[in-house]
Amino acid sequence: MMSRRRSLTLVLFAMPPPAQPVLKQDIGDILQQIMTITDQSLDEAQARKHALNCHRMKPALFNVLCEIKEKTVLSIRGAQEEEPPDPQLMRLDNMLLAEGVSGPEKGGGSAAAAAAAAASGGAGADNSAEHSDYRAKLSQIRQIYHTELEKYEQACNEFTTHVMNLLREQSRTRPISPKEIERMVSIIHRKFSSIQMQLKQSTCEAVMILRSRFLDARRKRRNFNKQATEILNEYFYSHLSNPYPSEEAKEELAKKCAITVAQVSNWFGNKRIRYKKNIGKFQEEANMYAARTAVNAANASSHGSQANSPSTPNSAGSGGSFNMSNSGDLFMSVQSLNGDSYQGAQVGANVQSQVDTLRHVISQTGGYSEGLTANQMYSPQGINANGGWQDAPTPSSVTSPTEGPGSVHSDTSN
């Protein structure tokens, strides 16, 4: 319900500049009467209004005042009404639409979540729970946003209707044209849309916070499962002289380990640096994987053509990306089996025969041992004096170790 003060404000707001022409006394009287209406009781005011409406000068005065208002207030303010759409509001609207808060409900949130997940390179299987959590929270935000928006719209409509009724009522006693009512309505709408903008801004902030938390959650790492680690380690140790998987190899490893290519790259990056930093610590691990690979290779070789195990993605045959000519590392690792460090029981007595078999295969495919002593060939670290695996400090996506084995192992000081 409109208070008396607000009513007075509206009356004053819409009051035109005093008309100068004739009948100054009459006009003054009428204005005075209008002003005093607000200080009167309702009954008195109604009586006064009635008296004013019946005043002989009323129609003429009303028209004159309307005319003057048209010429002054409306013409001045009319120019301001055609405003371009607020760019900030447009940004907010676009963002809410993109994030799935406004617009059609299905898919928006999950798309954003998927994008966030993709950006962080997370594993697919682990994402679903976080995605659903993200979607649930986004849905909450969406619900609150729409509820509030509805409330604002309802309030806006109610207020507009109320003001319009009031102005229509007042138009009987003061000059208010339909155009002016329209203008007043648009002012009200602008006020409410600025409130809506605040709502949209808050909603955007909430979505941004949610999103950043989601990304933070993605940062929470989970250890790869044992099988994935074994696959990666097998590749690493069987390519110890050049542990730089090609893009294809990375993709295949990623597929086999159910992780992303980026995670494969991360893993190899970490592995290389950590291996190099503390070779001794990894020696046992290296021997174990070398032995496993050797056994697999020997078994395969004794059974026929292919010298690779199912769990060795890089081995010749299975993946197609890595053939025996790449297996200088394997040979070196096998060599290490005969060294002092290896005590593994699983290798068994046939290690030497496997070595011989492998030596044969290797000599056929690349003449790997040519020009190198056994000592030179055995380089568990596979790292040169510069601290790198290769002469080139930072190889870029090596498809296969195409350089000669001699260059790889020219320095075995480690």
Add this chain to the structure above:
DNA sequence: TATAATGATTTACC
């Protein structure tokens, strides 16, 4: 609970 292990990120380099 301290420490080690490990996946991810950042920065600098080539």
Add this chain to the structure above:
DNA sequence: GGTAAATCATTATA
């Protein structure tokens, strides 16, 4: 753009 190296942050383990 891929990598080394340092670092961060979380998880696993003794």
